[in-house]
Amino acid sequence: MPTIKEVARRARVSVGTVSNVLSGTSAVGAELRARVERAIRELDYHPDHIARSLKSRRTHTLAIVISDITNPFFPLVVRGAEDAASKRGYLLTIFNTDDQFERERQVFSVLRMRRVDGVLVVVSPDSDKGTQLAEMIEAGTPVVCLDRRAPHVKADSVQVDNVKGARICVRHLIAMGHARIGVITGPCKLQTARDRLQGCRLALREAGIPFNKALIREGDFRFESGYRLAKDLLLTHPRPTALFVLNGTMGMGAYKAIQELNLRCPEDAALAVFDDVPGGDVFRPQLTVVSQPAYEIGYRAAEILIQRINHEIASERPLALSLEPELKIRESTAARAGGPAQMNAPSEG
Amino acid sequence: MPTIKEVARRARVSVGTVSNVLSGTSAVGAELRARVERAIRELDYHPDHIARSLKSRRTHTLAIVISDITNPFFPLVVRGAEDAASKRGYLLTIFNTDDQFERERQVFSVLRMRRVDGVLVVVSPDSDKGTQLAEMIEAGTPVVCLDRRAPHVKADSVQVDNVKGARICVRHLIAMGHARIGVITGPCKLQTARDRLQGCRLALREAGIPFNKALIREGDFRFESGYRLAKDLLLTHPRPTALFVLNGTMGMGAYKAIQELNLRCPEDAALAVFDDVPGGDVFRPQLTVVSQPAYEIGYRAAEILIQRINHEIASERPLALSLEPELKIRESTAARAGGPAQMNAPSEG
DNA sequence: AGCTAATAATGAATCGATTCACGAGCTGCG
DNA sequence: CGCAGCTCGTGAATCGATTCATTATTAGCT
Numbered sequence: 001m002p003t004i005k006e007v008a009r010r011a012r013v014s015v016g017t018v019s020n021v022l023s024g025t026s027a028v029g030a031e032l033r034a035r036v037e038r039a040i041r042e043l044d045y046h047p048d049h050i051a052r053s054l055k056s057r058r059t060h061t062l063a064i065v066i067s068d069i070t071n072p073f074f075p076l077v078v079r080g081a082e083d084a085a086s087k088r089g090y091l092l093t094i095f096n097t098d099d100q101f102e103r104e105r106q107v108f109s110v111l112r113m114r115r116v117d118g119v120l121v122v123v124s125p126d127s128d129k130g131t132q133l134a135e136m137i138e139a140g141t142p143v144v145c146l147d148r149r150a151p152h153v154k155a156d157s158v159q160v161d162n163v164k165g166a167r168i169c170v171r172h173l174i175a176m177g178h179a180r181i182g183v184i185t186g187p188c189k190l191q192t193a194r195d196r197l198q199g200c201r202l203a204l205r206e207a208g209i210p211f212n213k214a215l216i217r218e219g220d221f222r223f224e225s226g227y228r229l230a231k232d233l234l235l236t237h238p239r240p241t242a243l244f245v246l247n248g249t250m251g252m253g254a255y256k257a258i259q260e261l262n263l264r265c266p267e268d269a270a271l272a273v274f275d276d277v278p279g280g281d282v283f284r285p286q287l288t289v290v291s292q293p294a295y296e297i298g299y300r301a302a303e304i305l306i307q308r309i310n311h312e313i314a315s316e317r318p319l320a321l322s323l324e325p326e327l328k329i330r331e332s333t334a335a336r337a338g339g340p341a342q343m344n345a346p347s348e349g
Numbered sequence: 350m351p352t353i354k355e356v357a358r359r360a361r362v363s364v365g366t367v368s369n370v371l372s373g374t375s376a377v378g379a380e381l382r383a384r385v386e387r388a389i390r391e392l393d394y395h396p397d398h399i400a401r402s403l404k405s406r407r408t409h410t411l412a413i414v415i416s417d418i419t420n421p422f423f424p425l426v427v428r429g430a431e432d433a434a435s436k437r438g439y440l441l442t443i444f445n446t447d448d449q450f451e452r453e454r455q456v457f458s459v460l461r462m463r464r465v466d467g468v469l470v471v472v473s474p475d476s477d478k479g480t481q482l483a484e485m486i487e488a489g490t491p492v493v494c495l496d497r498r499a500p501h502v503k504a505d506s507v508q509v510d511n512v513k514g515a516r517i518c519v520r521h522l523i524a525m526g527h528a529r530i531g532v533i534t535g536p537c538k539l540q541t542a543r544d545r546l547q548g549c550r551l552a553l554r555e556a557g558i559p560f561n562k563a564l565i566r567e568g569d570f571r572f573e574s575g576y577r578l579a580k581d582l583l584l585t586h587p588r589p590t591a592l593f594v595l596n597g598t599m600g601m602g603a604y605k606a607i608q609e610l611n612l613r614c615p616e617d618a619a620l621a622v623f624d625d626v627p628g629g630d631v632f633r634p635q636l637t638v639v640s641q642p643a644y645e646i647g648y649r650a651a652e653i654l655i656q657r658i659n660h661e662i663a664s665e666r667p668l669a670l671s672l673e674p675e676l677k678i679r680e681s682t683a684a685r686a687g688g689p690a691q692m693n694a695p696s697e698g
Numbered sequence: 699a700g701c702t703a704a705t706a707a708t709g710a711a712t713c714g715a716t717t718c719a720c721g722a723g724c725t726g727c728g
Numbered sequence: 729c730g731c732a733g734c735t736c737g738t739g740a741a742t743c744g745a746t747t748c749a750t751t752a753t754t755a756g757c758t
Contacts, residue, residue: 003743003744003745004744005745013708014707015708015744015745016708016710019745019747020707022745023746026706027705028706028707029705029706032706046461046462047462047744048743048745049462049463049464049745050402050403050464050744051403051745052744052746053399054397054399054400054712054714054715054743054744054745055713055745055746055747056713056746057713059399061442069418069428069431070424070428072421072424074424075421075423075424076419078418079417079419079445083445086444091442091459092442093441094431094443095431110440115397255631255632259631277628278421279626279627279628279632280628282601282608283628283631283632284608284633284634353714353715362737362738363737363738364714364716364738365716365717365718366736366737366738368717369716369737371715371716372716375737376735377737378735381736396714396715397714397715399714399715400714400715400743401714402743403714403715403716403742403744403745404714404716404717404743405715405743699758700757700758701756701757701758702758703755703756704753704754705752705755706751706752706754707751707752708749709749709751711749712746712747712748713746715743716741716742716743717740717741718738718739718740719738719739720738720739721736722737722738723734723737724733725735726732726733727730727731727732728729
């Protein structure tokens, strides 16, 4: 690998001049510029990014720390982030934590040593146990929280409007004539899960339906818990006529439960899920879902992160970007046998 | 951020000594060692990985270059690669090329400047147009090809046994009584697609069924082409009794086509797909698939890559690891009305 | 011509680590 | 005692870029 010195020697100029040609900042005479460019071409010289980073204190590298890329929500987020990053010349490194705090700790330690310029993070549920996130921000490395907001940390955040998403979905269920709605939520440690549950509560209240704790189950956002808790709910008496599952992976588990109990969906048990479910628009029954703009979440978050890195955002205080959910109504909540109940329309748009 | 100098000053030793304590290679007296460790703790010192890289010429960074993380095959691959990488202290950077050669070119240029230690790559279909891959290997950066093998390049490769996967699946279809089997393959530029098609050919031949070109369609491994070509095939006369789609994304498209044509699956048209299909084991009809060990592909590939980097593999010549596919028989190829045909059993296990 | 100003080019210092030739201080042994 | 052979520790050189003070050259103006 040729270095800048070899280029300089071959072009019979100083390394400073080569550097100037490369950066274009300082004026360089036509004659020398040509010689340098020729040498660069002839040697097939590519500047060493490592050496640059050492001097400039910038790595042009971002990290994205998520629970598990295997969770179908994340690939789009990562894709969005990579697109935004590469557009501005940044690299994206990826870390899976499986929502384990200890792993998150390790990752942040690595990120610090690597002098990453900025971090996109889906905080783990126990993230408040540690101070590494706060320390990183303190040390001047910008952080943007994805999907979940970190408690007590002044970092920017980008997420879907979880309250609204759940609310419009429950409204829809109510409009379809459901009053006994079983809800499978996520770890209540997570703001995200609490927000979604809050959305349910609001929709029920505005319809005058009492919030029945006996119909709520707390899962862990994983398939198995969705399956188990759905079975549990569907075996209570009287059986809920609809299930609303607050994330996609649990939603698939819930569908499996419905099937195993030989219930028809939506006739015996309607199903709505927060998050797009892979295949949910192709296979039967096609699922009603609250769709998150996952790509956009990743893209916007990375954009904000890069703007912070380059001090292109004036305001000191954290941005909290809230994106619109979209309710996609499909078969799994189709009208019940008796047709949709004619109730009062919800009071708000 | 404290530097090694500050640690040295605080511990009243030379930087060399601090470095020795850090690396543990050279013997350092108990007294000084204690002083250094204390200083490190007190300053909360973390060595700068950039500076290390500059000196050591190793970045401890791998890259994974894939077409699109959004394709459900890849998250598991990436996860496997990340697990293997982090286990050995490597970072993983991710790049999506959308199978576009130009983008692949850019990415390789970046990787060169970044002095990445090794590259996992799913080569783009036109990859043979360029020499960057060969140049990278030439320059001493190990490369492992994932999923697809690169033509004319001596790089290690890890992939599923595509011929075998297709073969056992077609055998299964034949055993279920199908003789008119429509096949939707991928770009024939890709070795992968050719191998799978070859598997089909072999299975047909061993059953004595002529290979009917009229039942083959070449898609591009994307949803839309699966949908379109499946419709096309299903409208030919006589209609194929089964469809075998050679990747997952097209498989979903094909299922959509079956549905829109109001055909029952498997009664009117059986469906088998190469690749796991998300939700394919939950929703109806549950799909018969050839499952690839995607996680293992990523994991093993990263392991091999790291071994190459550290010269832990003696052999010069490229490894070509071929992993076992698994046929998962489910509803979508269940026995036809008349029951499975009683044909001669396939001659091999 | 003489002076200032502007422009070009240089090369040493710097970033933060590792490495290694060298030297200091001991020990052991004849 | 004197010297070989240890063990420890030092600090300058190095990795490959950028930066900036300095110098050399030319241009512009009176």
